[in-house]
Amino acid sequence: MAFGYAGKILRVDLTSNKIKEEELKEDFAKKFIGARGINSKILYDEVKPGVDPFSPENRLIFGTGPLAGTMLPAGCRFTVTARSPLTMGHGDANAGGFFAPELKFSGFDHIIFHGRSKKPSYLFINDGKAELRSAEQIWGKNTWDTQELIQKELGDEDIQIACIGPAGENMVKNACIIHGLKRAAAKGMGSVMGSKNLKAVAVRGRKGIRVADPKEFLKISEKILTKHKRPDLTLYGTPGSVLYEVNTGYSPATKNIQTTRFPGIEKISPKLLNQKYIYRLKACFGCSISCGRSYVVKHGQFKGLYGEGPELAAMWSWGTQPQVTSLPAVLKADVLSNQLGIDCIEAGNTIAFAMECYQKGIITDEDTGGIKLEWGNFKAVHSILEQMANRKGFGEILCDGVKDAASRIGRGSEFFAHTIKGQSVPADLRIKHGSVLGYITSTRGADHLRGLIIDDVLPIEYIKKNYGEEALMSEGIKGKGIALKWIQEMTTLPDCFGICKIFYILSAGYSVFTFENFSAMYKAATGIDVSEKDMLKACERVYNVEQAFNVRVGGFSRKDDTVPPRFFNEPTDANKWKGKTLKKENIDEMLDDYYTCRGWNKSTTAPEKEKLLELELDEIAKDLYE
DSSP: OOSSSOOEEEEEETTTTEEEEEEOOHHHHHHHOSTHHHHHHHHHHHOOTTOOTTSTTSOEEEEEOTTTTSSSTTOOOEEEEEEOTTTSSEEEEEEOSSHHHHHHHTTOSEEEEESOOSSOEEEEEETTEEEEEEOTTTTTOOHHHHHHHHHHHHTOTTOEEEEOOHHHHTTOTTBOEEETTTEEEOTTHHHHHHHTTEEEEEEEOOOOOOOSOHHHHHHHHHHHHTTOOOHHHHHHOGGGGHHHHHTSSSEEOOTTTTOSOOTTGGGGOHHHHHHHTEEEEEOOTTOSSOOEEEEEOOSSTTTTOEEEOOOHHHHIIIIITTTOOOHHHHHHHHHHHHHHTBOHHHHHHHHHHHHHHHHTTSSOHHHHTTOOOOTTOHHHHHHHHHHHHHTOTTHHHHTTOHHHHHHHHOTTGGGGOOEETTEEOOEEOSSOHHHHHHHHHOBTBSOSSSOOOOGGGSOHHHHHHHHOGGGGSTTOOTTHHHHHHHHHHHHHHHHHHTOOHIIIIIISOTTTOOHHHHHHHHHHHHOOOOOHHHHHHHHHHHHHHHHHHHHHTSOOOGGGSOOOHHHHHSOOOOGGGTTOOOOHHHHHHHHHHHHHHHTBOTTTOOBOHHHHHHTTOHHHHHHHHO
């Protein structure tokens, strides 16, 4: 493949230390596009039922897409895929920065790891040449030190690295993979990497990327640059949404979802963050938004603390959830989670769960080793976070996420463990039915990115015209299934292309982000002519592959497509919706509609045989029905 793609897949057997290259076939790329899509199909093909997430037979797949590393704005994303230890089903995570372009510049679109190294190791790819090197000297180091030490060892500070910290080494189920100071591929991918004794992937490339039609591609890229219409993303980054979201029906998890109210929200506001701690903007590869920022604390208890971010999820996890009103303390937790390599969402939700258990008297100081898990106690947050990453003290109970923590604690704590398919919920879902449906049908457990069905980012007129006005209403039921299917496929596309959702959905919006426009981009980049209809079909194909994996390997069915009990039994206190709960009959009605639109069985949730054949997934149809 001459254009857009690097055209090669690297396969690494960690058990035998053997490395080989494979060609990325054009017909395969055309059907699954790249990155998430190709990763998902490889995972389905190679990880069979019964393979444990920490087994050497599980795969860990790094992938990027045909638009990553090009001049198209924000072509900076890579996806990591494996069977998830959190959900036991399909798992993947996505991160930005500079790793994805560098991987392509080094000559590869994907890396497939299997097996387990006898000793700690890391993979180094340099202009198409790959080798496994000893990581014994860096095992035990945090993610920041790991990257610096590898760059020094190899004598090149431009090497881009994705690595794990102590949490991944200790196979903490919610460990993530860190690139740079903050860019995290979460959802348990770091623990799978640790199970393989793989400390890092380091890449350096100078090969560049050719596009099929440079003039047309430049024209498209320049046009897209003019469509950026969210200056607040440059000014505040993703934390700019924290005040908006905490005061609307879609509220970030607050006090373990006991409330949507956080009286101290102004003390951790994005405006205050900018005034006191942010000192420069940071951009991922090829991005004009620069939603990342660098921060430093110059005074007080945390003087000298520095880092990048924090992202909105970190503000939820270390601010609204534990009720911490000290910005420096929030930033300290952000740095700790990034250095330790632990997912801020799952870890923050788990600590908040433990705090509610402490509040209710389910656990005491005797259980916690004297740590007072009181709301607002940031010292407790920091201590428990380090314990979790190192599997020590009470952190050993909490380290594998909310579901496992509740199972270990028992004593009625299960009611306060808010998970979907084993993954914790980072928001109050009791109001927006579209968000509820998106969370419970996500192919990777509770997730706010699989279906961005949020009022202010939807193409309102398009949805209204095609799916009805009720599809846009927070409390509406009708039209949600078909609207969500469309949105899930739209949000699959950037993951497959290797581009950023923040730029193309939150900023440029759906005026740019259409299948028609992206078909043109894909053709200009790769020379492969794919119609708007076929592009949509490719995204639908990817989603169905992931669902088939969840049914076949994860054992999921309709009973798993539901929300935590609190959402049915306790009312929200969110503004005008105060007193509302979710109704099971409403969820069931939306699910029936969604499964029908998807062509999935309403009981097993498996894609029907006819749907799989329509999507040219004949082998999967045989697996599920013969």
